[in-house]
Amino acid sequence: MQRIGVFVCHCGTNIAGTVDVKRVVEAVKKEPGVVYAEDYQYMCSEAGQQKIADAVKNEHLTGIVICSCSPRMHEGTFRKAAEKAGLNPYLVEIANIREQCSWIHKDMEEGTEKAVILARAAIAKVMLNAPLQPGESRVVKRALVIGGGIAGIQTALDIADAGYEVDIVEKTPSIGGRMSQLDKTFPTLDCSSCILTPKMGEVNAHEKINIYTYSEVEKVSGFVGDFSVDIRKKARYVDMDKCTGCGLCQEKCPSRKTPNEFNRGLNTRPAIYTPFAQAVPNVPVIDTEACIKFKTGKCGVCSKVCAAGAIDYTQKDEIITREYGAIVVATGFDTINLDKFDEYYYNQSKDVITALELERLMNAAGPTGGNVVRLSNGEHPKNIVFIQCVGSRDVTCRGKSYCSKICCMYTAKQAMLLKDHYPDVDVHVFYIDVRTPGKNFDEFYRRAVEEYDVDYIKGQVGKVSEAENGRLLVQGVDLIDNRQIKMEADLVVLATAIEPNKDVRKIATMLTASIDNNNFLTEAHPKLRPVESPTAGIFLSGVCQGPKDIPETVAQAGAAAIKVVGLLAKDKLVTNPCTAQSNPLFCNGCSACEKVCPYGAISYEEQQVMDGGVRENRRVAVVNSALCQGCGACTVACPSGAMDLKGFSNRQILAEVDAICR
Amino acid sequence: MQEELIRRAKELLGDGTVVRVMGWRKGDLSFNPEPALFETEESLAEFVYDGFCGANLSKYMIKLSKLEGKTLVFLKPCDTYSFNQLVKEHRVDREKAYIIGVGCDGSLDVDAMKEKGAKGIQEITEDGDTVTVRAIYGDKTFDREDVILERCRACKGGAHMVYDELASNADEEKPARDGRFSLVEKIEVMDPKERFAFWQNELSRCIRCNACRNVCPACSCIKCVFDNDRYDTAQKANADTFEEQMFHIIRAFHVAGRCTDCGECSRVCPEHIPLHLLNRKFIKDINTFYGDYQAGADTDSRAPLTNFTTEDVEPSIVQERG
Ligand SMILES: Cc1cc2nc3c(=O)[nH]c(=O)nc-3n(C[C@H](O)[C@H](O)[C@H](O)COP(=O)(O)OP(=O)(O)OC[C@H]3O[C@@H](n4cnc5c(N)ncnc54)[C@H](O)[C@@H]3O)c2cc1C
Ligand code: SF4
Ligand code: SF4
Ligand code: SF4
Ligand code: SF4
Numbered sequence: 009m010q011r012i013g014v015f016v017c018h019c020g021t022n023i024a025g026t027v028d029v030k031r032v033v034e035a036v037k038k039e040p041g042v043v044y045a046e047d048y049q050y051m052c053s054e055a056g057q058q059k060i061a062d063a064v065k066n067e068h069l070t071g072i073v074i075c076s077c078s079p080r081m082h083e084g085t086f087r088k089a090a091e092k093a094g095l096n097p098y099l100v101e102i103a104n105i106r107e108q109c110s111w112i113h114k115d116m117e118e119g120t121e122k123a124v125i126l127a128r129a130a131i132a133k134v135m136l137n138a139p140l141q142p143g144e145s146r147v148v149k150r151a152l153v154i155g156g157g158i159a160g161i162q163t164a165l166d167i168a169d170a171g172y173e174v175d176i177v178e179k180t181p182s183i184g185g186r187m188s189q190l191d192k193t194f195p196t197l198d199c200s201s202c203i204l205t206p207k208m209g210e211v212n213a214h215e216k217i218n219i220y221t222y223s224e225v226e227k228v229s230g231f232v233g234d235f236s237v238d239i240r241k242k243a244r245y246v247d248m249d250k251c252t253g254c255g256l257c258q259e260k261c262p263s264r265k266t267p268n269e270f271n272r273g274l275n276t277r278p279a280i281y282t283p284f285a286q287a288v289p290n291v292p293v294i295d296t297e298a299c300i301k302f303k304t305g306k307c308g309v310c311s312k313v314c315a316a317g318a319i320d321y322t323q324k325d326e327i328i329t330r331e332y333g334a335i336v337v338a339t340g341f342d343t344i345n346l347d348k349f350d351e352y353y354y355n356q357s358k359d360v361i362t363a364l365e366l367e368r369l370m371n372a373a374g375p376t377g378g379n380v381v382r383l384s385n386g387e388h389p390k391n392i393v394f395i396q397c398v399g400s401r402d403v404t405c406r407g408k409s410y411c412s413k414i415c416c417m418y419t420a421k422q423a424m425l426l427k428d429h430y431p432d433v434d435v436h437v438f439y440i441d442v443r444t445p446g447k448n449f450d451e452f453y454r455r456a457v458e459e460y461d462v463d464y465i466k467g468q469v470g471k472v473s474e475a476e477n478g479r480l481l482v483q484g485v486d487l488i489d490n491r492q493i494k495m496e497a498d499l500v501v502l503a504t505a506i507e508p509n510k511d512v513r514k515i516a517t518m519l520t521a522s523i524d525n526n527n528f529l530t531e532a533h534p535k536l537r538p539v540e541s542p543t544a545g546i547f548l549s550g551v552c553q554g555p556k557d558i559p560e561t562v563a564q565a566g567a568a569a570i571k572v573v574g575l576l577a578k579d580k581l582v583t584n585p586c587t588a589q590s591n592p593l594f595c596n597g598c599s600a601c602e603k604v605c606p607y608g609a610i611s612y613e614e615q616q617v618m619d620g621g622v623r624e625n626r627r628v629a630v631v632n633s634a635l636c637q638g639c640g641a642c643t644v645a646c647p648s649g650a651m652d653l654k655g656f657s658n659r660q661i662l663a664e665v666d667a668i669c670r
Numbered sequence: 671m672q673e674e675l676i677r678r679a680k681e682l683l684g685d686g687t688v689v690r691v692m693g694w695r696k697g698d699l700s701f702n703p704e705p706a707l708f709e710t711e712e713s714l715a716e717f718v719y720d721g722f723c724g725a726n727l728s729k730y731m732i733k734l735s736k737l738e739g740k741t742l743v744f745l746k747p748c749d750t751y752s753f754n755q756l757v758k759e760h761r762v763d764r765e766k767a768y769i770i771g772v773g774c775d776g777s778l779d780v781d782a783m784k785e786k787g788a789k790g791i792q793e794i795t796e797d798g799d800t801v802t803v804r805a806i807y808g809d810k811t812f813d814r815e816d817v818i819l820e821r822c823r824a825c826k827g828g829a830h831m832v833y834d835e836l837a838s839n840a841d842e843e844k845p846a847r848d849g850r851f852s853l854v855e856k857i858e859v860m861d862p863k864e865r866f867a868f869w870q871n872e873l874s875r876c877i878r879c880n881a882c883r884n885v886c887p888a889c890s891c892i893k894c895v896f897d898n899d900r901y902d903t904a905q906k907a908n909a910d911t912f913e914e915q916m917f918h919i920i921r922a923f924h925v926a927g928r929c930t931d932c933g934e935c936s937r938v939c940p941e942h943i944p945l946h947l948l949n950r951k952f953i954k955d956i957n958t959f960y961g962d963y964q965a966g967a968d969t970d971s972r973a974p975l976t977n978f979t980t981e982d983v984e985p986s987i988v989q990e991r992g
């Protein structure tokens with residue numbers, strides 16, 4: 009005989025405000041198997057948990073249903089409470105009458121009815137629960153960081169300083185990310201390279217850190233504590249051990265027409281190149297699409313001039329398989345494509361540039377040696393117009409609904425720097441709002457307005473076109489003075505919206521980590537677990553999680569690191585006993601389940617099966633419970649119902665559905 | 671043709687290549703031959719092959735490939751897809767089958783002849799493109815095209831996907847026919863209420879004889895969930911009309927991505943329910959969402975529904991399309 013106890017939580021007024029908890033108690037008392045029911049203000053409190061313990065003892069309960077918040081919140085709490093009282097923790101079921109009921113209903117009548125139904129379903133399920141015992145799994149004491157921008161660099165350093173090994177996988181030939189492209193950084197205006205380069209050097213020299221540049225993650229299997237990752241190390245065609253970084257090859261390479269990615273295509277680079285002078289590692293790569301040797305078989309200049317004999321045209325991509333306990337995603341961002349924003353004349357005029365391009369123009373190591381010029385004619389611009397929110401806070405489908413967060417600040421920065429360098433220029437900024445929350449941020453912006461006399465115009469630009477004299481014509485509105493503005497400009501700078509790096513979808517799929525509508529990785533909890541993905545063992549660092557400036561990125565990178573360290577410090581992880589199991593009597597051996605299992609937990613065995621008095625050899629599915637994560641994909645793929653998940657069996661689910669439909 | 675097949679069967683039995691033959695045998699009427707197993711050369715006297723041999727023999731190979739020795743099996747072009755699918759699902763052993771691919775001009779549909787006025791049918795003879803019916807209430811002659819099964823109007827073509835040898839009437843070049851999804855499209859354009867009424871009307875005639883499931887090469891489970899008392903599903907489908915209809919929906923989901931569109935389910939349904947249209951809707955959707963895929967065209971590709979790639983369509987798009 010089952011003896012079920014039901015506990016209905018008020019959650020203060022969170023639940024009790026919309027659900028008549030007393031009525032729920034009365035209703036569940038009538039359910040078969042229920043011998044005890046009560047309500048209490050906060051079931052998760054010490055006193056609430058004590059009530060559970062008392063009832064288990066006094067009423068000899070065989071199963072418990074808690075009607076409360078989401079199991080994500082307190083399932084663990086209540087399982088522990090049951091265990092302390094001597095009941096197997098897996099005999100506890102939660103009916104979520106908060107997120108799924110009181111929070112989404114306004115009407116007490118409806119809310120109460122639904123709460124009773126949810127409770128009934130949980131009771132029907134718990135009647136079929138079986139006691140389960142969790143197992144243990146190992147923790148590989150090494151972390152993987154995907155992306156070598158400032159986020160990845162900082163996370164890797166912090167993990168490594170705590171004594172654990174870290175590998176960084178960076179797609180491009182050098183670590184550094186966007187920060188290496190910036191000139192000076194707000195709010196203190198220190199030079200970006202001056203603060204980044206030492207960190208890059210530190211990562212490079214750290215004995216616990218291993219960097220794979222020009223590499224990408226190709227395949228991920230396993231689970232928290234025990235991932236196995238295939239990394240594709242693309243052929244550089246330059247031997248990393250032999251190359252001294254002298255740069256002669258880059259100087260002599262006759263193919264010099266490829267747009268320079270690092271300079272956002274503002275100039276060109278040779279076929280053999282390092283993206284920038286302080287690159288880490290300082291070893292070039294050959295771009296085979298541009299290389300004459302690869303295209304025609306002739307040339308070979310680099311190989312001839314390389315004194316170290318480092319050039320190797322026969323190098324092949326290499327696949328490296330490594331195990332990790334934790335994975336950090338730090339894949340950063342890019343600016344959006346402006347093809348759909350023709351009104352700003354970006355594709356038509358060389359003198360309309362993005363803010364990131366301006367960073368390159370202002371940078372002493374940039375394509376113009378730090379001279380800000382009009383790219384159309386090389387002249388110094390006299391009148392410069394900045395346009396804010398290009399594609400940000402844009403609810404039409406061509407832009408992004410969110411605020412890119414960094415643009416207001418970098419525009420103030422760029423405006424002031426320009427005025428510093430060229431006191432004769434006029435700078436105008438068209439903005440929707442100026443958003444500068446952050447330590448010393450508003451002061452920074454005020455300085456641009458008050459000390460530097462930057463002309464901030466509240467209003468949007470409707471059109472940029474070419475004026476007859478070859479300058480640009482900017483047409484906009486001034487919302488404060490309520491007037492149309494037409495002005496000629498020499499340079500227009502677009503504060504282009506940022507978006508997560510395109511690759512992140514592929515990465516998220518491989519990691520089974522979730523992303524939101526904008527392709528930002530989602531957190532396990534937006535407030536309480538901001539650096540963890542909902543997928544165990546996956547952590548988030550930097551702009552891949554949401555727009556951030558450098559100080560925020562670095563803070564978050566450190567937070568992700570400590571979460572990783574907390575995981576790697578454990579010797580064993582407790583595994584979920586809710587794993588799948590196939591019944592050999594009903595298994596067809598069809599492989600449907602094996603194909604959908606994301607963890608490779610299913611294999612096949614020839615087994616002798618006794619079915620209806622007949623002995624037969626059959627191919628049957630076997631689940632490796634150490635690998636199974638209890639995702640349930642296999643049980644859905646299995647046509648015959650042979651595959652079943654402990655704790656969420658087909659019978660239990662059907663019993664719930666039946667209880668709801670009753 | 672029939673004589674040629676009998677001769678080859680005898681030869682293969684005689685030289686020990688195979689130990690039994692899976693084919694069709696005369697029924698009590700001239701238009702209902704049935705699947706049959708022949709174990710001796712003499713018994714092959716009963717063997718038939720004509721336009722009424724629509725029955726797909728591949729599913730029999732599940733049992734037969736568990737026996738000692740090879741079995742000779744005759745497969746029409748469309749049957750070879752089912753055979754491959756079963757190989758892919760590890761249900762039949764390719765090595766245990768000797769396959770003769772036979773040609774097919776479209777399977778005949780006796781019900782279509784009855785609908786067109788043939789009453790009291792005694793004998794039916796085929797001659798190229800014409801079919802002659804001798805009947806008590808007047809003989810009739812039909813164009814073959816007018817009396818073939820609906821599934822044959824959506825023929826996937828004459829090529830055999832797998833075989834050891836081909837009979838002389840096999841026409842590997844015969845092209846697939848167009849308009850496979852035209853009936854599905856008709857149902858798709860109905861508004862949801864109309865569509866629901868359409869299926870309710872069709873499915874309400876079901877008498878749960880299970881013929882569709884039993885004939886279906888994809889429904890080859892050792893123990894079908896609808897027969898399994900362990901999961902509380904067995905009695906479910908019988909409980910009321912709603913759940914009875916669920917039987918068909920669930921079955922359609924179970925065979926989704928595995929159904930080769932052989933059309934056997936609709937052929938055998940005594941209530942003439944166009945079951946294959948449910949499955950064809952799935953096939954059409956799979957094709958549009960994941961690129962063209964034909965179950966059973968090979969034995970090793972990964973079926974879109976049990977595969978996962980980063981190019982997979984987003985759920986929101988599936989939802990939008992309805
Ligand atoms: C114009 C402009 C000016 C700015 N100015 C300032 C400023 O003055 N002050 C300030 O605080 N902030 C500024 N920022 C913001 C700053 O750039 C970001 O906060 C910072 O770069 C975020 O670092 P990250 O590591 O998260 O991303 P990123 O810098 O984008 O680094 C991500 C790295 O991951 C790599 N990667 C991507 N995908 C993969 C993959 N699949 N596999 C392997 N590696 C991959 C990329 O190649 C890159 O190296 C500015 C931004 C812009 C656009
Ligand atoms: S529940 Fe099934 S599909 Fe999921 S991990 Fe376990 S065996 Fe694999
Ligand atoms: S899907 Fe089901 S029937 Fe097929 S192999 Fe897996 S457990 Fe067996
Ligand atoms: S569902 Fe019908 S058409 Fe599909 S394989 Fe089964 S019998 Fe053939
Ligand atoms: S209905 Fe489903 S469980 Fe039953 S035989 Fe068909 S595929 Fe198997």
Ligand code: SF4
Nearest residue numbers: 876877879880882939
């Ligand atoms: S063959 Fe027809 S009547 Fe029989 S179960 Fe299938 S659909 Fe129903």
